[in-house]
Amino acid sequence: MLTLKALADRFGLDFRGDADTPITGIGTLADAVPGQLAFLANSKYTGQLAGTRASVVILGAADADACPCACLISGNPYTSFAQITALFDDGDDLPDGIHPTAVIAASATLAAGVRIGPYAVVGERSVIGAGAQLHAHAHVGNDCVVGEDCVLMPKTTLVKRVRLGNRVRIHSGAVLGADGFGIAFHQGGWIKIAQLGGVRVGDDCEIGANTTIDRGAIEDTVLENDVRLDNQIQIGHNVRIGAHTAIAGCVAVAGSTRIGKYCLIGGAAGIVGHIEIADKVTVGAMSLVTHSLTEAGEYASGTPIQPKNEWRKNAARFKQLDAMARTLNTLKKNGD
């Protein structure tokens, strides 16, 4: 049983209240029940503190006096909360050993302690590192490397020539190493360009459900260490994503683009091919990046949401915008 003092000691936090307060789970400020731990990290929710039924709240020092129950005081309550959630996780649920239905190529190499679920497939010459988990229907094609302690959730697919670092976590339906979209127009139709590269993923990356990362055309598509991708993201061939960059759901990155380190890309944004984005760039949701961004900072495109009848009038005027600007310039000159 976790107690208030045990958590405080483990994460180096101060606390107020009964050191032996038992903590049985995690809840939100609004809906926690007695025994649960909640957190306050966003001032938007400060009003919920007084009424919480949680037994313990993680919060900043400034909020401690207002807390109606025991508390853990953190310089960064959200980070402390993140660290504590791991203690309540029930893990990935894959039994030890290799399920008898798994199909493992004779030339594959499995380290000690690998766990493999039903109907998983491991291809020729692939190497699975110690402690890795391949859940049900995971597919590791030929010439892949799965690093130590990687987790491939059910129905993940590494098509071929995909090399994962250590502790990479891939969610269901993600496809790494499919052919990049390479075609050349010739005599009235398309010729396919064979995709001869692979995919390299650094340590500690996470890749969301149904995200796709294509193999490179000649060289590899690369994710550096600690890249975090949400669901349904498309990464084209030969893209390179810098360390610690986080990308929200449904973003599309076209081929051969380089994204820097510590970037934050908002949901459903688009990034065209063959450009470079500097370190520490933040891109707004649904923005389209059409040229290289050489300076750190926040960027956005798009127009605001409006009631449709108002929007329609403004949108119609957008088509006249250049003409309006010319008229305005003329009027201004005439007025000078």
Add this chain to the structure above:
Amino acid sequence: MLTLKALADRFGLDFRGDADTPITGIGTLADAVPGQLAFLANSKYTGQLAGTRASVVILGAADADACPCACLISGNPYTSFAQITALFDDGDDLPDGIHPTAVIAASATLAAGVRIGPYAVVGERSVIGAGAQLHAHAHVGNDCVVGEDCVLMPKTTLVKRVRLGNRVRIHSGAVLGADGFGIAFHQGGWIKIAQLGGVRVGDDCEIGANTTIDRGAIEDTVLENDVRLDNQIQIGHNVRIGAHTAIAGCVAVAGSTRIGKYCLIGGAAGIVGHIEIADKVTVGAMSLVTHSLTEAGEYASGTPIQPKNEWRKNAARFKQLDAMARTLNTLKKNGD
């Protein structure tokens, strides 16, 4: 063999023509062949009525006189058509019983009449309701509930802690219950926040191919009853979607947002996180909702499609729009 009169009786419709007209299938007004039933529900297609080769047309009373063949007269021809299509559906094609290759955990509970296809997996402590169908490669992880008469099409995945109501239909490649995208920045890198919640889906929901619905961080992600999701939609953790809301393909909904009942969200729209959308809101295709919408009604954002050389000039002026507005205000003041 279905006849004109049999359909009229079954759905409470009036008819004109030979009561015994046999109906062997469904076609479009333009391409139906004799024996088929067509429908006219959109005045855009009224011109096709005179030339149809269909044996029977479902239509409104106002169009009956112009119909060159037998007809079924409905107050709502589209709804009547929808009801009749079900009679011509060939169903989901899954044989009775449990395929010998299915892997069912010892602690799982299967009700009577469950049908399970090849290579499906059912995890620990999961419960499958009467009449449910799990097609080939369906994956039901641990601690899930699949309600009565649910249909999980081939390669659907319920990762864990996913509870479906009755008559829920999930299409191939959909992933419910993957980890929400929860990360906290700490000492130069990302810490994962364990996702401790689940997904709850109400009765009569439909979830499209390759759609993803993440597990909640603490509490559940929720779809109320009769929510209809098209393909490739992304629903972030802790989102709540109200009853009878329909969402078109490729929409992205970020975490913790609440969408009301009877909403209609257009294709490829985006909805940011932590906002609330009222009941009966309609959002246009590819619009981005960046703040709460507290009133029912239609909303949109974006700019019109144009020939690229015209668009380019207008788009360039968008970057000067604030300056233009200031100049205009000055000119207006000077003119007053």
Add this chain to the structure above:
Amino acid sequence: MLTLKALADRFGLDFRGDADTPITGIGTLADAVPGQLAFLANSKYTGQLAGTRASVVILGAADADACPCACLISGNPYTSFAQITALFDDGDDLPDGIHPTAVIAASATLAAGVRIGPYAVVGERSVIGAGAQLHAHAHVGNDCVVGEDCVLMPKTTLVKRVRLGNRVRIHSGAVLGADGFGIAFHQGGWIKIAQLGGVRVGDDCEIGANTTIDRGAIEDTVLENDVRLDNQIQIGHNVRIGAHTAIAGCVAVAGSTRIGKYCLIGGAAGIVGHIEIADKVTVGAMSLVTHSLTEAGEYASGTPIQPKNEWRKNAARFKQLDAMARTLNTLKKNGD
């Protein structure tokens, strides 16, 4: 071992340098090592030619004099490169024969030379053509046709009534033939419209990873010959896509729309339902096509990416655009 002269002869190219120069692989101009072949097809990269370590470069006649090594001279270096890549491809890696775990319906028909991987499923009455490859976990539902030399990569799904021409290549996670999104509102809730059509795909099409193509409501959804779809594209029911059209990743096409031949649709673009797009239309990335486009040419919508604080000011003015236009018109009249 391939040599310079052998390649020149095979593809009808001129060459300069030692006819016996061995070619062991393909690299980029910047990173090729001795033994490798590189190509120069984009003047953006001309500066890399002088420093390349490649043994052979494919280039246009104008660049031949500047080449520091042997070269192949082509009227279209990119096309020649595309053709040559195929010689270095390691293929699709599926062993001959039918894996003992494949589940093949008794009523299915398999031609000679079909290769089927582990855990693949072939449904009732489906026909697999000569030389076709069904990789691991490929699912071919009932009443499907897979043409000659088709390749279904791991975890592709043909739900039902999907007919592929010859040489179609489908990537992992793609779902063809799921129910179209057809619902009718009736008495406060939704009725499902049974989707009675199928999907027809022409010869030489390629369909990207996690792309979805729904079955038609009554008639079929159709891709004509040589259509090329990238990843995560959504094609609604009853869409028709003309021959040789190429669509980049994450595009959404709503139901019943017809796209012409030789169109190029940019990444993450949207196309609404029930419209027609002429042949040879090019649509820009993330543009939304809201009405029929009857003339060939390039089209776009959207606003430019900007630093966020500048963008915010301009976006706010967008809501005043109609008012600005009216003011401007008044000022102009007064000035006349």
